[in-house]
Amino acid sequence: QKEVEQNSGPLSVPEGAIASLNCTYSDRVSQSFFWYRQYSGKSPELIMSIYSNGDKEDGRFTAQLNKASQYVSLLIRDSQPSDSATYLCAFHTGGFKTIFGAGTRLFVKA
Amino acid sequence: GAVVSQHPSWVICKSGTSVKIECRSLDFQATTMFWYRQFPKQSLMLMATSNEGSKATYEQGVEKDKFLINHASLTLSTLTVTSAHPEDSSFYICSASLPGSYEQYFGPGTRLTVT
Numbered sequence: 186q187k188e189v190e191q192n193s194g195p196l197s198v199p200e201g202a203i204a205s206l207n208c209t210y211s212d213r214v215s216q217s218f219f220w221y222r223q224y225s226g227k228s229p230e231l232i233m234s235i236y237s238n239g240d241k242e243d244g245r246f247t248a249q250l251n252k253a254s255q256y257v258s259l260l261i262r263d264s265q266p267s268d269s270a271t272y273l274c275a276f277h278t279g280g281f282k283t284i285f286g287a288g289t290r291l292f293v294k295a
Numbered sequence: 296g297a298v299v300s301q302h303p304s305w306v307i308c309k310s311g312t313s314v315k316i317e318c319r320s321l322d323f324q325a326t327t328m329f330w331y332r333q334f335p336k337q338s339l340m341l342m343a344t345s346n347e348g349s350k351a352t353y354e355q356g357v358e359k360d361k362f363l364i365n366h367a368s369l370t371l372s373t374l375t376v377t378s379a380h381p382e383d384s385s386f387y388i389c390s391a392s393l394p395g396s397y398e399q400y401f402g403p404g405t406r407l408t409v410t
Contacts, residue, residue: 229388285338285339
């Protein structure tokens, strides 16, 4: 059974701090990894994709991938209250299938 | 770009009736669309994957005769919940991928309440 594991949280950080969200996955051959943000009562939205080992930066977001350790993380710099949401880690596992984690709830305190 | 719409955004129906939910990719052609269900405070549950012009692939445990999926064109997929019951009340979300990509773009979701 291919899986994604995330700490459910809530992860609470003060405004302006760095939020660090972590995820491990079970499929060694996966090449595509994603982070989605889901606000309460809304559908998920794609915020980052990463395909190669290392870091990928987009604005205040940095995704980090370590395929050897089967680990992917998302850093949010200068966290804002508007970043409070559930963050879903996902990986593509072949064919058309993407496996989603249950998500980590992030709370940014003003 | 990569905008997906859903209609309706919410619907209330009586037990035993059927409900159709539409999912459209507005600015791209989606060869593959996905249907998810999400109960409150729970994770996304993939119900089925639909490819344009072919039968949907249902996940284990999802009744294909109850949840009818039709992917009639490259921009439209529909989910029909037949003979709905209160336990079918949930948040139904579709998503679509750009051709050649595994990134999924989600519609805003449809909240179904069966009374």
